[in-house]
Amino acid sequence: MVDKQIRIVVRIEIATLCDKNGRLDRKKMDRLAMVLSSLHNSGKEILVVSSGAIALGSEKLMLETQPESLIEMQATAAIGQAELIRFYQNFFEEYNQIVAQVLLTSDITEYKDRENNARNTFNTLLEMNIIPIINENDPVSTTDIELDDNYPLALKVARIAQADIMIIKLDTNGKYLIIPKGTGKIIVAEDEHRLFEQIDEFVKVPDAKDSGEDFPVSLADISL
């Protein structure tokens, strides 16, 4: 059986890449870049949805606490997104992997042409062997910035890009949640080794994909 091209959306919360003091942990970032570059090299298409613009902006401005008002958050995000994408570039560069930045507003699915443009951009980037790093375009966002949960954005990206699998980084170590589309199954991978194994298992199962069911609307419904 010829493996079909598997498309994976990886959801990263910046907290899973930070040390105890809430600062970006370079070792963890490096580890993530290695794992995802390797997964990509194994023939999978990878899209990353990552939060962190406000956290890194606060760090850059040496703020004691993260800003609370919407305007402050948006301004901080404009600074921090530039930092965030720089980190992704630098760490993936070590593994010879080119990344791209795609910023979406949460109302993207209300505009068909924008959604199509985003889909075309994703398809083209993936064809070019590039990993898109996606975040919300906070500075112009019309909705409240989702500080704690970027899963809704990851879900939107998974739908726009017609992904087969979502991967959720669960903790600061190598624990991941694997959600294959349309199987109703959710798999916990305790470490990176298991992550690779489980994804390969999924790929081998015939008709594992496209059974019509979508990804879970919220992670809150999932009991681990």
Add this chain to the structure above:
Amino acid sequence: MTSSRKSLKYKKRIIVKIGTSSLSYQNGRLNFQRIEKFAYILSTLRRKGIQVTLVSSGAIGVGAGRLGMSEKPDDLAKKQALAAIGQAELIKIYQKFFSDHNQIVAQVLLTKDVINNPVRHRNARSTLERLLEMEIIPIINENDTISTYEIEFGDNDTLSAIVAKLIQADLLIMLSDIDGLYPADPRLTDHVEIIHTVRKITPELEKLANGAGTSFSTGGMKTKLAAAKICNQENIDVVITNGSVPENIFGIMEGKEIGTHFLSNKINLIKNY
């Protein structure tokens, strides 16, 4: 020093629009030396108390360079993909050069609905206002990956005028690959002198910039004139100058007669008294 030029010494909120031609060599590769100069000049102005916003093109070119492509692609999806790669690179390069002067920058990517969607308009404006208050230099570009490139804003000349209007800047400096506006193409005609001052953008002038029958429009004068018109109506002065001499920005802010100055309507009104 003419009185209209002198007024530029007192501008407190400026937009500088840098196009791809000002950022790169003829072969399309980035001119780091020049970008370093821009970072130094804009950081210096910021330190003097002038609020500076940068509108920068170049994402697609940088993306093409990153992938080792010698030519920019024609098709839209490719362009958008290259913009996604290149914008990440471009902002990294700006961060690097500005950080040499301890200047923090921010990235703001806009789509056209910043004009007609009131909530987005307000959000973009308040974000930019806040960044300027914080003495940060916002670096703005079109969000190419989701907007239909070259369809929404047309080009970054228009975007720079929209941004100038959005934050009520008092001066827009547009960098071009020629020194300013000429009555005829200086590359084709001998002894033509630059037009230093434009008090009103007349239909004749627009016709000139459209470059009927000449390659005059290659400096992007048509879109620059359209941008100047938008600004002038909003009482924003505009200067078009040559981007290959970054120091021109200092000269303009000192009131020197560099490039072409398009006077805002407000100055014209005062003049008429």
